[in-house]
Amino acid sequence: MELNGAEITVKCLADEGVEFVFGYPGGAVLNIYDAIFKQDKFKHVLVRHEQAAVHAADGYARSTGKVGVALVTSGPGITNAVTGIATAYMDSIPMVVISGQVPTAAIGMDAFQEVDAIGITRPCVKHNFLVKDIKDLAATMKKAFYIASTGRPGPVLVDIPKDITGQPFAYDYSMSVDMRSYNPVVKGHTGQIKKAAQMLFEAKRPMIYSGGGVVLSNASKQLTELTRLLGFPCTNTLMGLGAYPATDKQFVGMLGMHGTYEANMAMQHSDVLLAVGARFDDRVIGSPEHFARDARRIIHIDIDPSSISKRVKVDVPIVGDVAAVLDELIKLIKASKERTDATALSAWWAQIDEWRSIDCLKFDRASAIIKPQFVVQKLWEVTKGEAFVTTDVGQHQMWAAQYYPFNEPRRWITSGGLGTMGFGLPAAMGVQLAHPDAQVACVTGESSIQMCIQELSTCKQYHIPVKVVNLNNRYMGMVRQWQEFFYGNRYAESYMESLPDFVKLAESYGHVGMKIEKPEDVEPALREAFAMKERLVFMDFITDQTENVFPMVPGGAGITEMILAEEL
Amino acid sequence: MRHIISILMENEAGALSRVAGLFSARGYNIESLTVAPTEDATLSRMTIVTRGSEEVIEQIVKQLNKLIDVVKILDLSDGSHIERELMLVKVRAFGKDREEMKRMADIFRGRIIDVTEKTYTIELTGPGTKLDAFIEAIDPVAILETVRTGASGIGRGERILKV
Numbered sequence: 001m002e003l004n005g006a007e008i009t010v011k012c013l014a015d016e017g018v019e020f021v022f023g024y025p026g027g028a029v030l031n032i033y034d035a036i037f038k039q040d041k042f043k044h045v046l047v048r049h050e051q052a053a054v055h056a057a058d059g060y061a062r063s064t065g066k067v068g069v070a071l072v073t074s075g076p077g078i079t080n081a082v083t084g085i086a087t088a089y090m091d092s093i094p095m096v097v098i099s100g101q102v103p104t105a106a107i108g109m110d111a112f113q114e115v116d117a118i119g120i121t122r123p124c125v126k127h128n129f130l131v132k133d134i135k136d137l138a139a140t141m142k143k144a145f146y147i148a149s150t151g152r153p154g155p156v157l158v159d160i161p162k163d164i165t166g167q168p169f170a171y172d173y174s175m176s177v178d179m180r181s182y183n184p185v186v187k188g189h190t191g192q193i194k195k196a197a198q199m200l201f202e203a204k205r206p207m208i209y210s211g212g213g214v215v216l217s218n219a220s221k222q223l224t225e226l227t228r229l230l231g232f233p234c235t236n237t238l239m240g241l242g243a244y245p246a247t248d249k250q251f252v253g254m255l256g257m258h259g260t261y262e263a264n265m266a267m268q269h270s271d272v273l274l275a276v277g278a279r280f281d282d283r284v285i286g287s288p289e290h291f292a293r294d295a296r297r298i299i300h301i302d303i304d305p306s307s308i309s310k311r312v313k314v315d316v317p318i319v320g321d322v323a324a325v326l327d328e329l330i331k332l333i334k335a336s337k338e339r340t341d342a343t344a345l346s347a348w349w350a351q352i353d354e355w356r357s358i359d360c361l362k363f364d365r366a367s368a369i370i371k372p373q374f375v376v377q378k379l380w381e382v383t384k385g386e387a388f389v390t391t392d393v394g395q396h397q398m399w400a401a402q403y404y405p406f407n408e409p410r411r412w413i414t415s416g417g418l419g420t421m422g423f424g425l426p427a428a429m430g431v432q433l434a435h436p437d438a439q440v441a442c443v444t445g446e447s448s449i450q451m452c453i454q455e456l457s458t459c460k461q462y463h464i465p466v467k468v469v470n471l472n473n474r475y476m477g478m479v480r481q482w483q484e485f486f487y488g489n490r491y492a493e494s495y496m497e498s499l500p501d502f503v504k505l506a507e508s509y510g511h512v513g514m515k516i517e518k519p520e521d522v523e524p525a526l527r528e529a530f531a532m533k534e535r536l537v538f539m540d541f542i543t544d545q546t547e548n549v550f551p552m553v554p555g556g557a558g559i560t561e562m563i564l565a566e567e568l
Numbered sequence: 569m570r571h572i573i574s575i576l577m578e579n580e581a582g583a584l585s586r587v588a589g590l591f592s593a594r595g596y597n598i599e600s601l602t603v604a605p606t607e608d609a610t611l612s613r614m615t616i617v618t619r620g621s622e623e624v625i626e627q628i629v630k631q632l633n634k635l636i637d638v639v640k641i642l643d644l645s646d647g648s649h650i651e652r653e654l655m656l657v658k659v660r661a662f663g664k665d666r667e668e669m670k671r672m673a674d675i676f677r678g679r680i681i682d683v684t685e686k687t688y689t690i691e692l693t694g695p696g697t698k699l700d701a702f703i704e705a706i707d708p709v710a711i712l713e714t715v716r717t718g719a720s721g722i723g724r725g726e727r728i729l730k731v
Contacts, residue, residue, distance in 0.1 A: 118582060123593050127636040130581070147636060180731060181578055181639040306630035309623070 005134050005165040006031035007038075009098065012141035014041035015173045018069050020060060020433055021045070022053040026073025027113060028100025031165035045433065045462060048454040050077050052426035054084020054097060055452070059430030061093050062413045063388055065218060067149050068095040068430065074102055075113030078159075079120065083420060085155050086124035090417025091239060092216055094153035096144045097125075103163040104132060117159045126154030134167040139175055146177040151184025152304040153216055184303065188320030188328060195316050196274070196299040197332045203272035204344035205351075206232045209255065211284075212239030212416065213277015213302060213322050220244070220409045222326035223276060229333060231345060233352055235263040237278050238401055239416040246405030247385070252352060253361075256284040257553045258398040261360035264551070264559040266352050268294055275300040275314075277322045279307040281417075282555075288312055290558025301325045360551050360564055361402055369544045370519050372396065372471040376403035379441060379469055382526040387439040388413060388431045392424040392448030395477035398549045400443040422451030428466040429458060439467070439530060446472040446540075447496050456509040459536045467529050468538040470502060473545045481548045485563070506538035517542045570599070571625050571645040572721045574729050575614040578637040579605050583612065586635050596620065596628050600653075600718025611639065611731065615720045617696075639731055648724040654691070655699045656681075658713040661688040665710055676702045687712060695719075 003011060009032055013021060022045045025033045036044050047053040050072045057068030068088075072081045078099040088095045102111040118130050127147050129140045137160070144156040200206060208230075214223050220243045227234045227250055234244045235255040244251055253260030255267050267273070267285070273296050278284070285291045288311050300307075300314040301322055308317040318325055363373045376399050379387070389404055390413040391397040397414055406412050413431055415423040428442040442449075449470055459466060471477075479494040503513030512535050516525045522541065529537035550565040577583050584603055591598050599617040606613045618628060625643065632641055644651075657678075661669045662685065673680055673690045676698065682689035692702055696719055703714070723729065 119585070122582075122586060122589055132581075179636075182636050304634070306627065306634050310627060313623075 001171050002168050003171045004031065004035075005137055005160065005167050005169070006035040008137050008169065008171050009141065009160065009165065010035040010039055011171055012138055012173055013069060014039065016067070016145050018042045018067075020430070021069045021071050022047055022056040022060075022430065023071030024050050024053055024073065024077060026077050026100060028074035028077075028102060028162045029071060029165075031162065032071065032098070032100070032160075045429070045458065047426065047458050049452065050080035051084050051422065052452050052455045052458070054081045054088065054095070055420075055423050055426035056430035057095055058084060058088045058093050059390060059413055059427030060434045061088075061095055061430075062427070063410050063431040064434045065410065066094070067145055068093065070095070070097045072097065073100045073113065074117070075115045077113075078117045079115060082120060082124065083422075085121055085157065087415050087418045087420040087423060088155040089124045089126070091212060091415065092153050093155065094149040095155040096148050097155055097157045099157060099159050101130070101159045101161040104161045105163070107161065117157065121157050124155075125157050128157035128159065130159045131161070131164055134164050134169040137164065137169070138171065138173050142173065142175060143177055143179070147182065151182075185319050186321045186324050188301065188318040188325035190328070192316055192318045193325060193328050193332060196318060197329060197336065199272055199297055199299055199316060200230060200274065200333070201336070201338040201340055203340055205269060205271040205348045206230070206274070206340065206345070207266050207270035207272070208232050208234040208274045208276065209237075209267060209278055210234065210240045210243055210276040211237040211278025214240055214243035215409045217277060217303070217322035218409075219277070219323035219326055222323055222330060226326055226330050226333070229330065230340060233266055233349070235259070235267060237284055237416075238414065240278065241401060241412040242406030242409040245407040247407055252356070254401055256559070257286070258402065258549050258551065259559070261358055261551055261562060261564065262352055262355040264553070264562060265355045268558070268560045271296050273298045276326070277302060279310065280312040282311075285312065286553050286557050286559045286561070290561070293558070358564070362565065367519065367544065370516065370522060370541055372399050372473070372541070372543045372547055373403050374519060375469065375471060375522055375541050375543065376400055376443065378523045378526055379443070380404045382523065382530055383439045383441065387411070387441050388435065390414065390424045390428040390431060390440070390442045392444045392451070393419045393421045394445055394448060395481065395547075395549050396443050396445045396448070396471040399471070421448040424448060425452050425455045425466070425468065429455060429462075429464050432464045432466050433462070441467045441469050443469045443471065445477060446470060446474065446499055446502070447476045453505070456506065456511060456536070456538075460510045463534065464536060465532070465534055466536050468536070470538065470540045471543050472499075472502070472540050473543045473547065474499065475545060478549070484548070485552075486554070502538055502540040506536070511536040511538055513538045513540065515540045515542065569621070569625070570617065570619050571643055572649070572651060572719060573616045573618065573629065573632070574642045574644055574721060575616065575632060575638055576606070576640040576729060576731060577612050577614060577635075578639065579610050579612045580637055583637045584614070586637060587614065587616070587632065590631055590635065594627075594631060596624065602718045602720055608731070615718070617719050640729060642723065642729040644721045644723060647727055649721050649727070650724060651695050651719045651721045652693055653696050653699055653719045654693050654717045655702070656715045657690045657692065657702070657711060659688050659690065659706065660686065660710040660712060662686045665707070669706070669710070672702070672706055676705075678702070
């Protein structure tokens with residue numbers, strides 16, 4: 001069957017089982033849009049800014065585990081998409097981004113809307129391709145999906161010059177991908193897994209530290225089984241929330257810069273640490289020198305060898321897919337007669353319970369002003385802990401992480417690595433489209449939400465009933481918090497003046513707006529909003545301007561050097 | 569420590585910029601980098617000379633392996649290997665210097681590949697240290713121009729980097 005390049009592109013997407021393409025048309029992709037117009041296999045979602053197209057594809061991918069797809073034009077189309085691509089790259093999200101390019105003959109001529117898309121995106125993609133020959137188009141698309149979704153996932157860009165999309169060629173998508181240069185390891189080394197099991201049995205103060213890799217590998221079941229089998233404490237990174245049920249008693253909370261006291265203390269004082277799909281980043285372990293002060297043996301399971309022994313020296317590295325490695329580890333432990341020293345383990349739990357007893361997440365529940373933590377807790381209650389929660393970046397993000405315990409993976413959708421403000425609303429669109437009947441909340445702040453506020457228009461067009469929970473403290477809260485702690489209360493440019501009336505703004509886009517100013521109105525407002533199943537409701541919660549996120553590990557400090565709420 | 573790393577990679581447009589970009593993005597240093605296609609035209613072989621602690625070199629190798637276009641890597645410094653570099657030096661060669669330059673080229677087993685009334689162009693091959701020694705040995709004022717390829721390397725004996 002002979003098709004033109006645009007039709008081939010679209011056919012490839014259909015054959016990959018793509019449900020949604022998030023995009024924005026422009027000159028270089030007009031042929032592709034024409035081909036989209038003539039098909040009905042997938043739905044195209046027209047965003048209002050290319051950054052949002054990529055975030056929406058990202059939200060779709062995070063909440064489903066499938067590859068997200070975005071389509072943008074050349075020049076400003078792709079440069080606008082870069083923030084979204086970098087966001088997905090930092091969090092290892094499977095994604096294919098298709099960008100139009102000026103015609104082959106015009107490349108390098110400083111043509112209208114020309115930009116070196118391959119060069120600009122190279123440092124923030126898993127791989128990218130410039131299709132220079134129509135013969136290579138289908139095979140390149142196949143490789144792009146394969147690379148994006150296997151190994152450590154990540155975004156892959158396919159840059160297609162306009163003339164290629166107009167050329168005819170026979171369509172065939174039956175090829176298999178065989179790349180001599182790319183063969184990700186799945187199965188872990190059996191000898192190493194045996195060593196790991198032995199080390200776990202020898203532990204006196206064990207700790208399981210798991211991250212986004214568990215979610216990406218769909219290994220929550222295995223992580224939960226292993227943790228229960230061993231009776232060890234488990235902590236999740238920001239990216240890993242939901243991978244272990246957060247309401248379980250063996251869960252000690254999130255760790256890191258805004259982690260719980262007990263999680264950070266247990267991490268530092270453990271003698272055997274099992275790191276699963278996590279990468280010891282600076283927001284998690286703080287200073288590596290401080291972390292190394294206490295001796296411990298570390299087992300590290302990761303599909304990416306470059307994540308192992310990068311910031312922290314590891315004793316037993318295991319390269320492989322988390323689910324496959326955990327399966328084997330569980331089998332070994334079950335078959336063994338050995339068990340961890342029960343007396344030592346119960347002493348360790350007693351210590352952890354003592355740390356827990358300081359109740360590091362307490363806040364003023366009697367406050368006459370709305371406390372942001374209170375809003376998140378009520379959100380959890382009203383949604384029975386079952387909502388998908390997307391966030392932007394800052395204080396609200398940390399409060400959502402701390403006060404909305406997730407019992408399932410892929411419910412927590414946040415930009416962890418890049419920390420992208422403006423992520424929440426478009427990501428929520430992708431989540432809601434993938435899960436039309438689910439409750440989807442975008443927890444945000446008045447500063448973040450304005451970075452992609454235009455997507456309220458997309459939500460109207462496609463009837464996306466996201467619930468926006470705006471924690472409005474009239475400050476870039478996290479910036480203000482750092483300025484308060486480390487810059488002598490000099491609040492340089494962190495006050496958000498001239499805010500819009502969010503209620504009217506929501507209404508002008510055709511949505512429902514609510515302003516909530518008293519604590520007693522929080523729960524009723526949330527109930528009313530979530531009862532409106534067909535509508536986007538923008539809830540503007542006027543919260544305490546001075547509230548800070550605790551505990552807090554100052555940048556570069558050790559994870560046990562926490563500032564706690566009561567000390568201030 | 570100095571390491572010499574050999575990389576076999578797909579001979580694709582942009583492959584070189586992926587490697588160079590990786591080094592600059594992650595703050596690794598490159599002392600020299602050479603690249604050319606191999607006997608198999610679909611493969612390029614690159615030789616990178618870099619410096620770093622064992623941890624840094626380990627990361628460099630891992631990060632290089634992560635590049636989709638990279639097929640195989642060998643840290644030649646892990647075993648015994650041979651290194652060669654080519655240098656072309658244009659030197660002033662008139663009056664009493666002319667005979668002296670010829671003699672120096674002979675001592676270093678260089679070849680004079682271009683001659684004018686006033687200059688010689690000398691071709692010299694060897695490990696980088698030998699080329700350095702030659703530069704040291706001749707009068708700096710006499711050097712008009714130098715160009716070096718950077719090191720190429722290959723493992724000794726049975727040590728082979730091949731797909």
